[in-house]
Amino acid sequence: MKVFETSICESCAHVYRSLKPNEDWFNTQFAIRHQSQLNAGISPLSEEIEKERLERYRAIAEFSKKRFPEIKNYLDVGCGPATGFKAFEELGIASTGVEPDSSRAVIAKQNGFDVKEVQFQDFESSVTYDLISMVHSLEHFQHPLDFLKRAKNFAHASTVLYIEVPEVLDHVKDWNDSLYLAHMSNFCEKSLRILASRAGWGKAELVHPYAGTALHQGHLCMVFHAEQEAQQTADFDAESQDEFLELKKEIRKRYITGLSLASFKQHTFELPYLNDLSLGFKGSDQLKVKVHDNYARRQLMPKSENHFIVSESR
Numbered sequence: 001m002k003v004f005e006t007s008i009c010e011s012c013a014h015v016y017r018s019l020k021p022n023e024d025w026f027n028t029q030f031a032i033r034h035q036s037q038l039n040a041g042i043s044p045l046s047e048e049i050e051k052e053r054l055e056r057y058r059a060i061a062e063f064s065k066k067r068f069p070e071i072k073n074y075l076d077v078g079c080g081p082a083t084g085f086k087a088f089e090e091l092g093i094a095s096t097g098v099e100p101d102s103s104r105a106v107i108a109k110q111n112g113f114d115v116k117e118v119q120f121q122d123f124e125s126s127v128t129y130d131l132i133s134m135v136h137s138l139e140h141f142q143h144p145l146d147f148l149k150r151a152k153n154f155a156h157a158s159t160v161l162y163i164e165v166p167e168v169l170d171h172v173k174d175w176n177d178s179l180y181l182a183h184m185s186n187f188c189e190k191s192l193r194i195l196a197s198r199a200g201w202g203k204a205e206l207v208h209p210y211a212g213t214a215l216h217q218g219h220l221c222m223v224f225h226a227e228q229e230a231q232q233t234a235d236f237d238a239e240s241q242d243e244f245l246e247l248k249k250e251i252r253k254r255y256i257t258g259l260s261l262a263s264f265k266q267h268t269f270e271l272p273y274l275n276d277l278s279l280g281f282k283g284s285d286q287l288k289v290k291v292h293d294n295y296a297r298r299q300l301m302p303k304s305e306n307h308f309i310v311s312e313s314r
Contacts, residue, residue, distance in 0.1 A: 100118060135164045261306060
């Protein structure tokens with residue numbers, strides 16, 4: 001049975017899952033994982049990951065306060081355990097988070113943070129926010145356009161939207177991304193600009209909050225303004241067509257890297273079973289901090305042309 005499929009938009013190079021499990025399936029898996037961790041007494045958090053999360057949010061907070069000094073309150077969609085709120089509150093910015101994953105939301109609330117344990121489509125607030133962020137959460141949403149539209153409900157005329165996602169060429173290294181259930185989308189600057197514009201957000205800026213730090217520089221970080229501009233699409237309409245064609249060609253090339261293929265034909269992977277929510281199938285139960293390290297043990301066995309069986313390392 002085909003349960004997962006990856007496609008590319010020819011118009012904007014947005015890479016998306018054209019076939020995927022529905023939201024109910026994902027929510028059920030998150031609930032099962034949460035209960036299993038509770039029963040086993042396992043912490044859902046990695047100390048190393050949370051330390052890096054705080055460093056990243058501190059860089060975002062300092063960048064935001066410097067660029068937009070009028071910011072007083074902040075909404076983070078997909079805030080996890082809200083570790084990063086410490087950095088915003090140190091700068092006097094009141095922080096609210098939305099986190100549907102119980103294993104993360106419970107910890108955030110235990111630590112005294114204002115976090116709503118709810119799906120973003122069900123989040124309600126009479127407050128409008130000076131800054132709204134989606135820090136490595138938009139790529140997880142099944143319907144990113146709907147989420148960007150909904151974010152407008154909590155914006156006023158001067159609201160700034162900060163989005164950070166993996167940049168497609170920085171993130172996609174080879175065929176393994178075809179099995180990465182956690183990400184519903186892989187973005188490039190062009191596709192993210194167009195998506196935000198369709199959702200009603202105005203002026204877009206590519207920003208670099210991690211410049212001058214030891215943090216990874218490859219993330220796609222963009223700021224969008226609530227106020228509309230008449231010429232908001234001019235910057236990506238003027239993009240070189242040759243460069244855009246090369247980008248799409250390179251993306252396709254990444255997805256066949258490591259495969260015994262000479263062309264960009266559709267390829268199929270057969271999984272023995274799903275044993276990991278984020279990665280479909282892993283050959284090891286060890287948890288690594290970096291995504292690519294987690295599937296390093298996976299191997300491929302050719303079944304026929306363009307058809308492969310995924311197995312554990314020999």
